[in-house]
Structure formats: C-alpha cells, structure tokens
Amino acid sequence: MSDSDSDNTPLAKVYKNHAVSQAHISKAVDNAMDKAFSNASVAPAGVSVRNGPVIEDKMDIDEAATNGNTKRKARASISKIVNYGGNDESDSGSEVPLAKRQKFNGKSTAMDPESDSDNEPLARHDTRLPPKLTASAFGEDSSDDDEPIVAKVAKKKASIEKKAEKEAKEIRAKESKSKNKKPVDDDSDDLEPKFKKRKSSSAAAAKKTNGIKKEDDSDRPLNKKTPKASIKKANGKVKAETPTPAKKGKKSEDEAEEVYRWWDAPQKEDDSIKWNTLQHSGVVFPPEYEPLPKNVKLRYDGVPVTLSIQAEEIAGFFGAMLHSTLNVENPTFQKNFFRDFSEVVKKTGGARDNDENKIKIQEFAKLDFRPIFEYYEGKSAERKSRSTAEKKAEKAAKDEAEAAFTTCIWDGRKEQVGNFRVEPPGLFRGRGEHPKTGSVKKRVTPEQITINIGKDATVPSPPEGHQWKAIQHDNKATWLAMWQENINGAYKYVMLAAKSSIKGQSDHKKFEKARELKKHIDRIRKDYTKDLHAELMADRQRATAVYLIDKFALRAGNEKDTENEAETVGCCSLKFEHVTLRPPQTVIFDFLGKDSIRFYDEVIVDTQVFKNLKIFKKSPKKDGDDIFDRLNTTQLNKHLNNYMPGLSAKVFRTYNASFTMSTLLKELKDNKLSIPEKVKLYNDCNRQVAILCNHKRTVGAGHETQMEKMNDKVKALQYQRWRIKQMIINLDSKQKKKKGSEWFELESDIDEAWIVEHQAFLVQQLHAKIENKFAKDNEKLAADDKKEMKQKELDERHEATKDLRKKFRKENMSHKVEPEGKGPTVEKFYTSVEKLDAKVNSILLSAEDREGNKEVALGTSKINYIDPRLTVVFAKRFNVPIEKFFSKTLREKFNWAIESVNDEADWEF
Template sequence: MSSVSSDDDMPLSRTNGHVSSATISKDEDRRLDKSMSKGKSLPEGLSIRNGPVLEESTTNGVAKRKSRASNASAVNYKDESDSEDGAPLAKRRKSSNKVDIDSDDEPISKKKNVKLPPSYKETSVALSDDDDEPLGNRLAKEKANFSEKSKKKPTPKKVVKDESDDEPLSKPAKRRQSNGASASASKKANGVKKEESDSDDAPMVKRAKTAPSATKAKATTTAKKPAAKKAAASKKAKSEDPDDEDEEAEEEYKWWEEGPKDDDSIKWNTLEHNGVIFAPEYEPLPKDVKLYYDGKPVELHVEAEEVATYFGFMLHSTQNVENPVFQKNFFGDFKEVLKKTGGAKDRNGNKVDIKEFAKLDFTKIYEFEKARNDAKKARSAAEKKAAKAEKDKLEAPYMYCKWDGRKEKVGNFRVEPPGLFRGRGAHPKTGKVKKRVLPEQVTINIGKEAKVPSPPPGHKWKAVQHDNKATWLAMWQENVNNNYKYVMLAANSSTKQKSDYEKFEKARELNKHIDRIRADYEKDLKSEVMADRQRATAMYLIDKFALRAGNEKNTDEEAETVGCCSLKYEHVTLRAPNTVIFDFLGKDSIRFYNEFTVSDQVFKNLKLFKKAPKSAGDDIFDRLNTSQLNKHLSSYMPGLTAKVFRTYNASHTMSKLLQELGKKKENRNLTTAEYLKLYNDANREVAILCNHKRTVGAAHEAQMEKLGDRIKGLQYQKWRTKMMMLDLDPKLKKKKGAEFFELDSELDEKWVLEHQTFLVEQERTKITKKFEKENEKRVADKEKPLPEKELKDRLKTADELAAKFKKENKSKKVEAEGKSPTIEKLETQIKKIDERIRNLNLQAEDREGNKEVALGTSKINYIDPRLTVVFCAKFKVPIEKFFSKTLREKFKWAIESIGDNDTWEF
C-alpha cells in the first residue's frame, strides 16, 4: 500500500535542516549494499547523547521517578482511551505539541535477536522456569521458537453465553446455584448483590427499576413472593425516614448487553452534577514561624508567604528541592511574587533585597509543617474517625453525578491545590509555581435541564455549556504548561468501561489485518520512494520493539522528549553489522537507552536516513510524522493507530501463553499461589515485550531479607512443633529418624536467639496495642479507662514466653502446647506450616523476578482483562487474586461478560 508523499505534506517544523531526497536511486541502493558488505558503520562510535549508562538507580541524574497522581484522591487509569476526545475542539491541544505515546515505562535493555511478536496464525510461547537467566535473553529465545512450532491458524471457538454468565466471577458459590432455586435472587439487581454502603454511596435521586429481560423473567418468578414482603418492609421503613430515600437499591446498568447506539458521538442525554471542590484557603503561618534570609527572619506579604511554604513544606523531598533546575524555577517565580506584593522586610520594616537563593532558609517552615503532620498522625482513633466523617460529609455531594438518570461515580472532583510543579524525569519546568485555580477559570459542562451548581460565594464560573458529545464535567487551564485539566467520571463508570472495551476490541480487530500490514511494510522497506521507506522502517520499529510513535514538540516550552517518528540524528547510533543503539528521552523525560539487532534492510535504511550532510539536530524520519503514519494505518482498519499495536501484541502474546499453560498436565491441581506465579510469569513476558522496565527499588533487598526471615520463622516454628511431638512420644525419634528432628541448617544459634527476642517483643507490642485500643473505645463510650496495672498483668504473658524460650535453649526440649495436644494434631500443623513455607518461597521467587519489570502497567492497560477472567475460570482461581476491588469495578464488564466461560479467546 505505497503512496508517494510530497514535501508539501510535511509540517513546516520538519522542513528545517537537511532533508532526505524524495527518491532513492538503484545506484545509491547498490552503493549502500556494497558499503555494508565491507562492515562499515555510520556514524562511528557510540552515542553519548545523555551521558554514559551507569547504575540504573538514577535517570538523567534524577532519582527514580515514583508514580503519583496529580490529586491524591483521584483514581486515574491512564490508557490510550483516556484522550481528549471529550474536549471541545477549541480547547484541544494541537497535535504538534503532544507526544503520541502511551506508557509510563522505560524499555528493557540488552534484548537481542528479538523477533516480531507472532500473528494470530502462529503458535504460543512456552514459559521458562529458569529464573536465573536474564529476562531479555529468555524472551528472545522463546520468541525465536515461534517459527519452529505449528503454523496452524487456531480455530476460534464459538462462545455460548448462558444466564450464569451474568453472575460475577467473584461469586462462584452463587453461580453454582440453579437458575430458579435461589430465593435470594430478588435481593440483587440484575443478578449482582448490592454491596452495603453508607449514605455517601446513595444515589442522588430515586429512579425506577427497569423491567427484567424476558430471558430472566422466568428464573426470578419463584423469588418474587418472599422478595415482595421484604421490599414492602423496606419501603415502610424508608417512608418513616425521608432522608434515607436514596438508599434504595437501583438496578445495575449492564451496558455491554446493549446493542450499538444509533449515534456513538452522543455521550449522554441528561447530565446532573454538583461541580467541583476547590482547594481550601491558605492559613497564614504563626507569627513565630518565619522564612530566613542570610540568617535573619523576614516579613512577607501573605501571598508571598504562601509561595514560600510550597518550598518549605517539601524539604523532605530532597530529589526535588536539591535539583538545581527546581531551585532556579521556584526562585524565579518567588521573586516575581515578591515584586508584586512589595517585597520582604526585616523586623524594623526595612526592605530586604532577596537576590540569592542559597541565602534562603526554609527550616522553620518545614519544622512547623512536620510538627503539624506528626500531631495529626498522633490523633486518637475517635478523632481520626470524626475528621473522616466530616471530610466525607463535605465530599458526598460531589462524589456522584446523574448520567442519563444513572448514578455514576466522579473520578477527580477536587481542583488541584496550588503548589510547586514537579513534573517527571528532567522536566524543564520543574519547580515552577502552580497558581490557585479560581471559579472564574472553570467551565462547567452539564445538561440543559439540570440545575447549574453554584460557584463559591463572590465568584462566578468562566462559562457553562451543554455539550453532550463531551464526557467531562468541568474543565480549566493550568498555568505551568497551559494544559487543560478535566473532571471525568471514575475508572469504574460505564463511560470509562466502554472506552476500555472499545480499546481491546479494536486490538482484537487487528488480528484480521496484522499479517497483511507486516507483509506490506516489509515490501516497502525497499521502496524507491523515500517517504514510503521511512514509514515502513518506523512501522517495523514500532511493531517489533514497541517504540512509541512520538511527535514534534516545542522544546522551548516542553520537555525534549521524542518517539520513533521524531527521532533525531544524535538519538541513533549504528554499529555493524546490524545493531542499532537508541539513546533519547522518552515519555516523562525518562531515558531510553537500548541496543537492538535489526534486519539488514532496516539497518541499511537507517544508515541511509542518517546520510551526510545530516548532522545533530536533523530528523531521522524527515519525511514522516505521526499523523501521516496513523493516516496510513487507518487505511487498513478504521481507528488503527500506532498505539493499537502495543495493546494487540501484549494481549495476543498473553493469550498464547495462557493457552500453553492450559495444555500442560503439570499445571492441573496446583495451589492458588502456584497458579498466581504461573500467571505472573506470563505477565512478565508481556511486560518485557512492551518494554515495561523499572529500576530496582531501594527497599527491594530489605523486603527480600524480611521475606527470608518470615520463611526462617516458619522453619523454626516447624522445628518446635516436631520437638513437641517428641515430648509426647520420645520413641518417634527412632521411628522417624534423628534427622527428621534436626534444626534446619539455615537457622544458626545466633539467628534463633534473635528470633526469640523478636517474638517476645512482638507479643509485647500486640498486647500493648490491644490495651490502648480498648481504652480509646472506653473513652469514646464515656467509660472509665482500664488502669495501668491491667496492662502490666497482661504483659506477663510476654515474660512467660521469654522464660519458656530460655528453658528450651537450656534443655533442648520443647513442651507440647495447646489444648489436648496429640501427635495427629501436631502433624496437621506441620503440613500447614509446609504449605505456608511453599507459598512464601513462591512469593519470594516472584518478587525477585519482578524487581526490574513492572507488571501493573501491562495488566491494567495492555492485556485484555477477559484473558485474566478466562484464566481464573479455567483454573478455578478467585479473581480477587489478580484484580483489586477497584480493578474489579473497572473491569466488571469483562468479569460478567465472560463468567465461567473458559474457552474465550482474544
């Protein structure tokens, strides 16, 4: 599918510098082939674009980035579908200023000989049990074996959906009941039991239940009579308390059972909500807490003092406050605020000229904030409960909206508080002041017939609109990057779930086209048209190595991050015979440094694209941009973009890996922990494929050591239990052999003594905490607290335990414990301990294998959740082991649409 692209098709920003010729002559092709046969490479040497690659604990000189949301309360699952589709056209950012990338993670380095992810015609990859082999090498070997396996196209199995599929997988006991026999069915809405909730979770208004479908009417008939009595009683109780009217259970909206809409662009017909919560007003510091300059306290206007607290409260975050760029940007904005508010003054009212950042001392401000936070943490349980109740009461009106008459949860209803912009990686604007957002900056989107929420007293909204083609409820523009912020529905809302569903369905659709696409770009790798050859090479890199597409950026205003289409001369180094070294800043300014082995033709093309007179600053793909690439891809399939390849390759690979697991006899009748590790092993392979890498956490070694101590603790407990058996029957030593009763070789005498001390202190802490909680409860109930003597009496248990250990160490004997101990009971205990040890060992292996690989990103954003549900159904593993409560709500459509069906395929 070749097409000639002229210079006119390129954005102006791409015509600057040296541009490749429009066509490639046959003579030039032959000259390149000849130079490659001699082993020449262009350019010579290694790109040191971002400095040498040292330890991976830092990135571009900045400590490892931690994942954080802009708002602590917001649940944000950013994926390809979370775009600006709901934004008004006038407000959307231009594509030239937006990086077209979709993942948080840096690629795995040193992956060589990696072949193309398989098409749907190819067979699956067998999992390797050798965790000692580097992950990248293992994946390369496994993917190399694809071509040696059967090339038969898998026959898709017809999915037969029955009524039981409507039941959540997390309720297996319920699904085993017969369709018509459950009298409790009437307590559910559409077969799903309503969870208990407080008044904050109540719907904003009552709404009538929709009639059950004809297919379920018969099944629910037997439950109507008993349910009617309870419903009547419930209705009577509610009529006595009008405030509880909203507590009535509403029928669950199963959008995945509906047919396609006539107009998909219409997102809602009616929309009601209560707006947003603004950040609280600034509370001035106490008079004795000051900013110091050159060792002396200074007086500041309240606005300047607030900006000073932004930096002072962050002194604990050394990776930010010690960053020279962060300091420079903050100081620049701080001086502007000082100039605007009259500057700083000393105690006598004389003006203080603040010129040097190094002379500023925020220590007193930090100490004040730390003391305030410590006091907050030290509050009693009753005080914390009261504070939470007050907070919940304030937020309750904003947590839910009414979307087409349905109650839907709002994701981020709080406006970001003012502070300092941190950014990610080496962001050029880190440290700049994020100004307070006022109602005059906020646009509200709401239904025409709905009541417009009132802004705070003395303020007004910037605008109110009724755009039912947008999915956002409120919008404003922040001052640092001039980006638009949106209040959207929560991740578990029907709108977000539909977006997830459509994303994975689009990836499934790619199954039908992937072979043709690959065949076409392989052909175009040799095209005489430069634009087509560049496009084919970019598609090869995106498909094979999961490079993000990238786009042109304004580097004066934004971080200098790039993707495949915006790679420059200095980002790519070629090393004969066919190794390509990438070194650039990817998404979030995280360094991408990687070496890949490519085909001879791709190596030759990249050499051509770097041909003199090109030099640093010139584009590699100077006749291609992301828009052109995606336009070409859409000719194969509507809506196909470079992003879809990542989802397709991840889900397709996971599907094949799970199918392979199901075929192995040794994977039957395993424990839940063993199935969990098998799944994580497969997920790890997908994460490697998607280049989801993370640096080893500073706490990893400590966590592994702690896990090792837990295993040793169980081994010690197992030994004590065996010694109790000897106490009951000394003849067992001869019967079972002396070796059976020996202490594990890993448990030396020093460790045993330390562990015994730990157990005694653990018992003391447990008793003390329980005592304190009891007293807090008694005080809350206005009862007299227990005396300290009671605590001393209880702590005698710990003293007795210490004395017991001392006696055991001396006598080398352990007295049998428990009520009526027997040999049989003790043997049962040993079996349980063995099971716990085995599970912890599996957990340790899993954690060690994941120390450099981020599994969460692939599981949440790239692997079709229906594959996880199928895995659970096939091996009878609870879905809770893989999806948290939040994820179960987010992927409810996948859980309920698949149900117990273990034959569904991606």
C-alpha cells in the same frame, strides 16, 4: 540539488540548518550497503537484549545552595508486628523478624565494552544501564546453554507472528464465506472492499509530495490547540448505549444500585451523543490558605522577613518540602521557584524586616526556609498523633461534605465521578528533567472553570462571591468541568471514574480495536516488509517506523515545543543522537520517553532495517537532525487507517500484548496445581508477554531487601515448624523412629545465633503488642467516658513477656520444647506442621515469582495492554478466584470484562 541516482550525489541536503534525506534512494546506495553487509552473520532479529527503561536514583546536579537547611534524614520505617510464629502472609515484608539486612549498594553499572565501534551512545547523566535479558527472566533454565536465550526469544516471537498470520487469513476467509463472497486471495495486495485500496510504492511515487517533515496541527500537543479543539480531542468516540429496562418493583434507597450492563444494551444510532440528561454537583475546591503564626517567618540572610499573604503561601510551598531533596536541591527547580516567588513578592509590596525596613530579596542562596519547615513538620506530627476516634470523625465529616460530588446522574442512572477535587496550589514537580519544575501552580478559581451539564439540570452554585467562567450543554463531551492550568497551558477535566460505564466502554473499545487488528496484521507486516526496500524515502522511512513500533513497542511520538515541555520523543521524532548503530544488527535507543523517563534499549533488527537506519543517519546529518525526517505521527496514522478504520500506532502495543497472552494461555495445561502454582503459571505467561512486547523495567532498588525479608519470613516459619516437631517428640519419643530423625532436624541455614536473635525479636514483638493493646483499650474507655486502666494492669499483662523469655532460655539450655496449647496431641501437632508446610511452600513460590518478575513490568502489561477478558478466562478455566489477579479497584474497573466472559464461556481474543 539533484535527486539523481549518481554515485556522487550526496544522500542528504541541508535545509534550514538541518540535514534532510533525499527524496529517493538510489540503487547505488542500496548496492553499496548490501555489499558492506554481505559477509555479516545474521543474528535472530526482532528481539530486545536489554531490560529497560533506566530509572535514575537521583538527578545528576551541581551542589545546590542549602538555604540554611541540612539534608533531612529518611524517616525510619516502623515495622509491623506479626503474629507469633509468622502467620502473617503479607508480601510487604515489613514484619521481618531480623534486623540484619544486606543494603542495596545502588552502584551504577558501566556500559559494557561490547565493541570498539566509534558509533557509541552519547554520555548521559547516568551511565547505569538496564540488565541484559537472561534465561531466568524468560522462564528458561539458565543451565541449558545449548541455545542462546536471545535465539529462544526470537524463535518464540516468530512462532507467535506466524500463528497470527495464519489466524488473520482464517478470519477473513470465514467472514468472506459467511457473506457468500469469493474468499480473499491471501497472496493479493488488495484490501477488503470496505477499505481503501493501497497503491504500490513505485506506482504512487510520482503522486506523493515526499515533503520534508513539518509540524501539523493535528500532531501538536493538546495545550497548543484552541480550547474548542482541545475539548474535541479529549472526547474520543465512546459508544453510549441506552440503559437496560429496570426490574419491576420499587427499590429502597438503601439497596445497592442496579449494575448498568451497557455491553448488553443496544447501540445508539448516533454514537457521538454521549448523554441525553446530565446532573452533577460541580467540583470541590481546596481549603483557603491558613497564614503562618507571626513568630514563624522566612529568613533572608539571617533576617526574619514579613511577606504578603500571597508571597508567604508560596514560600510555604518550598518550606514544606525541604525533605524532598530530589526537588529542592535541583537547580532548575530552584531557579523556577525563585523567579515566580520574586515576582509575587514585588507585586505584593515586597518584604520587610521587624522594623518595617524594606528587604530586597535578590539571591536564592540567602533564603532560609527552616522555620517554615519545622512549623509544618510540627503540624504533621500533631495530626498523626490524634486518636483513632478523632481521625475517624474527621474522615466521616469530610466524606459527608463531599458525598454529593462523588456521583452524577447520567441519563437517569448514577455514575461515579473520578477527580472531582480541584488540584490545590503548590510547586510543579513534573516528570524527569522537566524544564518547568519548581514553577508555581496557581490557585484555580471558579472564574476559570467551565461547567458542562444538561440543559434542564440545576447548575451547581459556585462559592459565595464567585461565578463560573461558562456554562455549556455539550452532550457530545464526557467531561463535567474543565479549566486551564497555568504551567503548560493544558486543559484539566473532571471525568467519570475508572469504574463508570463510560470509562468501561472506552476500555472495551480499545481492546475491540486490537481484536479487529487481528484480521489485518499479516497484510500490514507483509506490506511494511516489502516497503523496507522502497525506492521512495518517505515509504522506506514509514515502513521502518512501523517495523520498530510493531516489533519493539516504541511509542509513535509527537513533536514538542521544547521551550515549554519536557523534550520527550517517540519513534517518529527520534533524533540523530538517539539512535546508535552497532554492526552487524544491533540498534541502541537512548532517549527521554514518556513521562521524561530515560528509555534505553538494545535491540537486534533485521539486516534491512539496520541498513535503512544507517542510510537515514548518513552524513551530513548530525545531532539534532530527525531520523525520520519525511514522516510524522499524523502521516503514519493516516497510512494505517487505510488498513482499518481507527487504526493508529498505539493499537499495536495492545494487540501484540493481548494476542501473545492469548497464545501463551492456550498452551497451558491444568495438571492439578495448587492455587499459588496457578497464579505463578499466569504470572509466568504475563512475564513472557512483557519481555516479548518490551514492557520491561530495571531491577528496583528495594528488590534485594524484599527478597531477604521473604527469606527471613520462611526461616521464621521453619523455626516454628521445628518447635512443633520437638513437641511431638516430647509427647511420643517413638515418633522419631517412625518418621526418621532427619524429619525432626532444623534447616541447615538456621544456626544458634539466628535462633537467639529471632527469639529476642519474638519477645519484643509480644511486648509491643501488649503495649498497643493496652493503649487502645484505654482509648476506648476514654471515648466511653469510663475510668482508664492504670500502670499496674499493664505490668500484669507484661508477665506474659517475661514468661516467653524464660521459656526460650529454658529451651536453649535443655534442647527440649514443652508442648503448648490446650489438650496437645500428636495428631494436632501433625496438622499444624502440614499447615506450616503449605505456608512455607506458598512463600517460596511467591519468592520465586518475585525474583522472576524483578525486571518485568507485569502491572503495565496486565492493566493497560492485555485484554482483561483473557485474565478472566484463565481464572475460570483454572478455577482461580479473580481476586488473585485483580484488586478491588481493578475488579470495579473491569467489571464489564468479568461479567461479559461469565455470559460467554467460550470467549476468545
């Protein structure tokens, strides 16, 4: 078929039952497309108008066989008891004084009929879509209607991109000047000397193969490669520096380990060498299977059956999770489980009834797992009912047994090991609609495990009667042990913990690469904007893909073996049905993204990008055909490497988030705000980053409940504050005239019915507190072999409950509150009121923050994409404890960021 520019030439040709784009785009096609869009009004481009992805409440499946079990009711959560008066400031909300709750209805939101276009997204399991972008989500006043929120977001994004362009030019000019070289001509298409010079699309067209997309070895999933290749893939280059000299003087074993400041240490000449010496204790295996009692058996068609130990264990996997209806009622889960279970039953002698007659297990629907479920539930209840002393003793014994496995000796220093436990056997669940969900995860044996350790180190001993698969001494690898799991054939690795120096160096390298991208981002954007008009189809597809990755944080996407893996896609692997075009500039993405989570987003793109996607989808392309049929991830990353060594598509997400956060933080001013206000200020910036960089989420089902709990908590504090104010009047009636009668009034949304209900809760709370304290005191006496207290003591303690009930009844009748506490004074009560004012304001601020963050994945941005040093810089500049932003685990993980910024006060991204 000819690739001529004739108007009659079809845009695509059929190749192996799939339509593929022509190698070149004729001028006639471009002109026709320009004419079709000539009268279209141009909207602000480069922004998303939805808050995705879609999280489905449950799978849309056919009615499944029940196996004799009914749906198990959700466990009622046991509410935490708060201190009297609401002094607990936990955000969990589990301590709410009121029982009244407005339940989340969970109803789906139907697709908005925004246009009558026949190019609408295909029907999905769940039609509920993410909410549209709102002014409040972006931190804008929703009452200001002068400018649409989409335009504001687009304007902000454009401003940040313009700043990035200016900064890139300044950095290159500064570097050029420092090297005594002629400054780089910013209008030139040439790269810096150390990078490969790029050729224009027209000049290079004849030399490019422009071939049809085909799977490349380096683009295959990890589990499809050979073990050796997989190992190399898993070991990304991480700078390994030599340790800093130890301080003089001996250090006792009880003293804390000296922190290895790898960021200060000199670099090794060969950074592919990760370690010189390595010693570790191997892995911890799960306990052996404990057979069921003889009276607990699986039933088939109502008949108890006896199975082999192997088959019984697998039946136990299913029986123990009957409460997880999302899984056990999933037809795919049932099908895969029954296939593996039946196979094991046949291989191990079959099933027999009590008279030793063979039972043929042929139908899943006739299996009844209730006896197994009830047995394991009883065991679970028994474990939970143990005393605190018993639980602590068991934990101490377990910690002692595993102590040797938690650390390793890496180049003479102690490092924390991460996942040293071998995963126990069970049923594979997977993410989303994984095709292998329900398959049996087999028990991993020592014969499957390869140990990586130093040549002169002592090899850990395998369990008695077993041996390791292999012992190797690969000092270019950072894993300690490796095996292949049976579900997807993927390799599992025992690595160092997130807080280890090796993992820290990996994070540091990721963010430094994003900082390096600052120098080249303007050139990259200039080039892909130019190539959006390229004549060569491969160039135009690549430019469009980079645009989508840069502007909307789409993942690059790798090709999958759909028979063995969940059919998840990214930008380069988008199919015809995943992209819907709504004129004049709206593109709708609807596909299964990372972790099989449905990704749905509506974005406004540049007019040329919209035209290109229309060309890429032009007939005879249909469902199943690739949008970017002349591009794959390997080709894309190879192209990006021309700009900067090590640059790949995923670096854009890190760069955009970090640069955006850096820009927003520089605009902030410290106006003598309180700590909670400063935290909210940071979160507001984080939220804008998440929106501008498309790290968003749907509103969680529990959001409304959490907001109501916070509201009830505020009302509890307001009621306590009102009682104290009444005590002030009781002590000195003149204070009412002094402060004004309004100051002493109760909030308008707190009525008598609420007060009575809240008082009942406080009485119940005190009752439960006394009961728990009595039980713990008796438990402690029993542990010390002392005589336990009798019921009489408990009855005496409950007098306080009766007194509190009487007090509330008296207050309700007299409308007066007697002063409480030792030596009550007006001054003391005023101090108490001020403290309660601060608590109320803090919770209200937190509630406002939570409401603003309901559609934004702040954690994703802060932990994975925003350089942690930016958070540390904010904490130092605004004098906020770092604990307000990073949990203990994150502080350990990002210790390098905290320490390095402390050493470099003027650090900038």
